[in-house]
Amino acid sequence: MSNGAVMTSRTTATKKPFYRALYFHVLVAILLGVLLGHFMPTLAVQMKPLGDAFIKLIKMVIGPIIFCTVVTGIAGMGDMKKVGRVGGKALLYFEVVSTLSLVVGLVAGHLFHPGSGFNLDPAKIDTKALTGYTTAAHQQNTVEFLMHIIPDTVSGAFTSGNVLQILLVSVLFGAALAAAGERGRPLVTMIEGFAHTFFGIVHIIMKVAAIGAFGSIAFTIGTYGIGAVLPLLKLIGAFYLTLVVFVLVVLGAISRLLGFSILRFMGYIREEILIVLGTSSSEAALPQMLEKLERLGCSKSVVGLVIPAGYSFNLDGTNIYLTMAVLFIAQAFNVDLSLTQQLTLVGVAMLTSKGASGVAGAAFVMLTSTLLVFPLIPVSGMVLILGIHRFMGTGLAIVNTIGNGVATLVVSAWEHELDRSKLNAEMLRRRAG
Numbered sequence: 001m002s003n004g005a006v007m008t009s010r011t012t013a014t015k016k017p018f019y020r021a022l023y024f025h026v027l028v029a030i031l032l033g034v035l036l037g038h039f040m041p042t043l044a045v046q047m048k049p050l051g052d053a054f055i056k057l058i059k060m061v062i063g064p065i066i067f068c069t070v071v072t073g074i075a076g077m078g079d080m081k082k083v084g085r086v087g088g089k090a091l092l093y094f095e096v097v098s099t100l101s102l103v104v105g106l107v108a109g110h111l112f113h114p115g116s117g118f119n120l121d122p123a124k125i126d127t128k129a130l131t132g133y134t135t136a137a138h139q140q141n142t143v144e145f146l147m148h149i150i151p152d153t154v155s156g157a158f159t160s161g162n163v164l165q166i167l168l169v170s171v172l173f174g175a176a177l178a179a180a181g182e183r184g185r186p187l188v189t190m191i192e193g194f195a196h197t198f199f200g201i202v203h204i205i206m207k208v209a210a211i212g213a214f215g216s217i218a219f220t221i222g223t224y225g226i227g228a229v230l231p232l233l234k235l236i237g238a239f240y241l242t243l244v245v246f247v248l249v250v251l252g253a254i255s256r257l258l259g260f261s262i263l264r265f266m267g268y269i270r271e272e273i274l275i276v277l278g279t280s281s282s283e284a285a286l287p288q289m290l291e292k293l294e295r296l297g298c299s300k301s302v303v304g305l306v307i308p309a310g311y312s313f314n315l316d317g318t319n320i321y322l323t324m325a326v327l328f329i330a331q332a333f334n335v336d337l338s339l340t341q342q343l344t345l346v347g348v349a350m351l352t353s354k355g356a357s358g359v360a361g362a363a364f365v366m367l368t369s370t371l372l373v374f375p376l377i378p379v380s381g382m383v384l385i386l387g388i389h390r391f392m393g394t395g396l397a398i399v400n401t402i403g404n405g406v407a408t409l410v411v412s413a414w415e416h417e418l419d420r421s422k423l424n425a426e427m428l429r430r431r432a433g
Contacts, residue, residue: 037222038221057212264427276394289404
């Protein structure tokens with residue numbers, strides 16, 4: 001028997017049945033959650049703690065995992081010039097693709113006109129439900145954002161859960177270890193051991209991912225109901241169609257230039273996509289994304305820097321949401337925007353999309369911030385979107401997750417630290433499994 005035949009038979013023998021796979025469990029849980037939310041909404045709302053508990057479990061380990069990954073990656077580099085170079089390339093990529101995603105959302109808003117026909121009067125809109133969001137948005141300015149990156153204490157970065165604060169502490173700690181040279185090697189080895197342990201904790205937590213997805217989706221459907229979606233179905237449909245086009249065309253073109261298929265990559269991270277679908281939180285997939293991108297052949301140092309930074313600076317789905325939502329509100333109030341005003345909107349959204357990192361309901365706060373800086377459009381129009389925000393938030397979180405994965409592969413290839421043999425082998429193995 002040939003070696004190829006032996007390997008084929010081994011793969012067949014060890015292939016996990018689909019009904020035992022995590023993605024299948026999560027998918028079934030999402031379907032059950034939708035059914036419970038629709039037919040038994042009162043009971044479904046009570047399932048919220050299941051989703052909240054799963055997200056809290058994931059957030060519990062995000063800080064330590066980012067710290068361990070970034071520190072060992074930078075210490076392994078040994079050259080702070082390289083750290084700066086990788087960070088610079090990542091930020092350049094983030095800004096280019098972020099601008100493109102904002103423009104895509106703007107173009108889609110003009111193509112679909114989702115707000116046409118509402119003919120609303122700002123004076124007749126009840127804005128009580130927006131109080132918390134507008135307060136948070138007023139607090140998010142550029143200086144406040146930059147100061148908020150610096151934690152009050154080292155431990156405070158981890159207790160707050162702010163990714164940028166954790167990233168700052170991790171970079172400084174890794175730089176100090178790299179400068180220590182051989183004296184810091186025992187500590188690096190110990191931190192690598194901690195990293196393996198925390199990833200082991202993630203694997204344990206993922207065994208209850210289906211329960212978390214069930215609780216979150218049941219609560220969403222039970223609270224808002226399918227009926228809440230119907231009046232704004234045009235906006236939701238246009239938004240999701242735009243997300244699909246962005247992923248397949250823009251991210252697909254970038255992926256093709258790197259030598260792989262975006263659809264195959266999405267298949268590779270299908271469990272993470274389904275977890276984000278069920279929980280409406282891209283953070284729920286962060287630890288697994290760090291691990292999977294290393295397995296795809298990206299260097300640990302690039303993964304450790306790009307993924308955490310991307311959660312604040314590379315929000316493709318959120319950017320599309322911002323410009324489409326602003327145009328929707330403008331159309332609903334019959335506000336015509338000139339080309340100059342629309343270009344200004346893109347510039348403002350580019351800034352405000354960075355200003356709500358670590359804030360609960362970040363995308364909605366970003367939208368509020370954009371409208372407050374752009375007073376031509378009534379902020380009260382956000383009441384229209386409040387009821388369907390969670391439905392739209394699920395889609396933007398999925399695209400944010402996919403976009404950050406592609407960004408990591410791009411920067412790794414740019415640094416000549418992408419092992420293409422591992423990339424192709426993992427993609428093929430995952431497709432076979």
